[in-house]
Amino acid sequence: MEAYKKWVRSNRDYVHSMESLANGMTWLLPERFSASEIGPEAVTAFLGIITAVNQHIIDTTPTQTLVNPVEQLFPWSLCVSTLKDLETLVEVVAQHFYGDDKKWNFIAVTEGIKALVRLALFRDSGYKILLQGGEVMNAEKDQNAIGYNHVRGDFVKPGGHHGHGYLQDYRGHNLRNLEGRALFALNKFGENAKMVSDPTWLNRLQHHHALATGAEPPASMIEKPTLSTIWSKKGLPGGLFVVAEVLFIMRPLIYVLFIRKYGLRSWIPWLISLTVDLTGYGFLSHITNLGHSSRKNSIVLSTAEKDEVRRRKLLWVFYLMRDPFFNKYSRHRLEHAEKLLSPVPIVGFITAKLVELLIGAQTRYTYTSAS
Numbered sequence: 001m002e003a004y005k006k007w008v009r010s011n012r013d014y015v016h017s018m019e020s021l022a023n024g025m026t027w028l029l030p031e032r033f034s035a036s037e038i039g040p041e042a043v044t045a046f047l048g049i050i051t052a053v054n055q056h057i058i059d060t061t062p063t064q065t066l067v068n069p070v071e072q073l074f075p076w077s078l079c080v081s082t083l084k085d086l087e088t089l090v091e092v093v094a095q096h097f098y099g100d101d102k103k104w105n106f107i108a109v110t111e112g113i114k115a116l117v118r119l120a121l122f123r124d125s126g127y128k129i130l131l132q133g134g135e136v137m138n139a140e141k142d143q144n145a146i147g148y149n150h151v152r153g154d155f156v157k158p159g160g161h162h163g164h165g166y167l168q169d170y171r172g173h174n175l176r177n178l179e180g181r182a183l184f185a186l187n188k189f190g191e192n193a194k195m196v197s198d199p200t201w202l203n204r205l206q207h208h209h210a211l212a213t214g215a216e217p218p219a220s221m222i223e224k225p226t227l228s229t230i231w232s233k234k235g236l237p238g239g240l241f242v243v244a245e246v247l248f249i250m251r252p253l254i255y256v257l258f259i260r261k262y263g264l265r266s267w268i269p270w271l272i273s274l275t276v277d278l279t280g281y282g283f284l285s286h287i288t289n290l291g292h293s294s295r296k297n298s299i300v301l302s303t304a305e306k307d308e309v310r311r312r313k314l315l316w317v318f319y320l321m322r323d324p325f326f327n328k329y330s331r332h333r334l335e336h337a338e339k340l341l342s343p344v345p346i347v348g349f350i351t352a353k354l355v356e357l358l359i360g361a362q363t364r365y366t367y368t369s370a371s
Contacts (some may be wrong), residue, residue, distance in 0.1 A: 048085030076121035126224040237287035244283035252371030
């Protein structure tokens with residue numbers, strides 16, 4: 001296994017290219033959207049899981065650093081990716097063996113498990129926005145956004161001043177400074193001795209050095225925010241931030257449960273799902289710098305988090321693909337476009353294939369759920 005990890009990490013570009021080609025070819029598998037065809041979906045799920053595992057191996061590539069490595073979390077992101085790859089297979093198998101009505105029981109169970117995993121990831125990450133629905137770890141370094149704190153002790157606080165020209169030169173140490181020479185000597189001694197564990201006093205010096213050089217402090221020196229600390233530091237904006245993210249996590253499960261009760265032809269699941277999406281986005285835009293909020297306790301989003309919120313807005317286009325909206329407004333327009341362009345060579349063939357893929361994907365909940 002270690003040999004495979006090393007190969008994947010050293011050939012990541014090649015691995016990504018092969019995965020993209022293989023996943024793209026699965027859309028051309030025969031009977032891809034047949035209700036009784038399980039084979040193509042099993043192949044797609046298998047390739048998706050392999051892709052997720054390879055990406056997890058690449059993301060967890062160890063790095064060398066002078067300070068303690070960041071504490072490794074449980075691989076929640078890998079769990080989310082695996083569940084997303086399996087859910088379409090679960091839907092197809094359930095539909096084949098139990099029919100169109102009872103398949104929603106299995107889909108609801110899958111969405112429930114996925115929601116629990118995402119909630120665990122949300123809590124374990126320190127209540128940060130889930131990137132790509134939790135498939136990508138939010139490694140935001142600006143830990144002042146939602147209330148990260150450094151444990152207080154005999155350390156200099158971030159932003160503290162040591163005088164001009166402090167801790168520079170070789171590896172960040174000012175060798176003209178007695179403390180700088182001492183830190184350099186300690187680090188050099190630790191490297192040569194290959195120390196397995198550092199004593200408390202050396203941890204303090206390493207943390208002091210990390211803050212002065214702008215490096216990340218050790219994981220043990222960071223307090224992850226809890227719901228109580230978020231509420232005490234950010235007040236109502238912090239609470240609304242958590243509610244908005246929980247709404248995003250729970251929205252697919254809520255949608256499935258209402259489909260299970262009212263059916264796909266009802267507007268109730270469609271409208272409730274849209275309401276949950278709009279409510280969550282409304283909270284975020286009001287309490288964060290996304291909405292140019294000038295509140296004292298407004299939440300500051302990183303660039304990656306802003307991109308994630310924009311990505312979620314783009315996912316709203318899937319409401320055009322969901323019943324009953326699709327059957328009432330979108331389907332006949334697609335079929336009309338196909339008939340209109342069918343006499344045109346090449347263009348007509350491509351259009352027909354695209355319409356076939358869109359209509360086929362629309363019949364599967366997991367392709368249009370944006371979950």
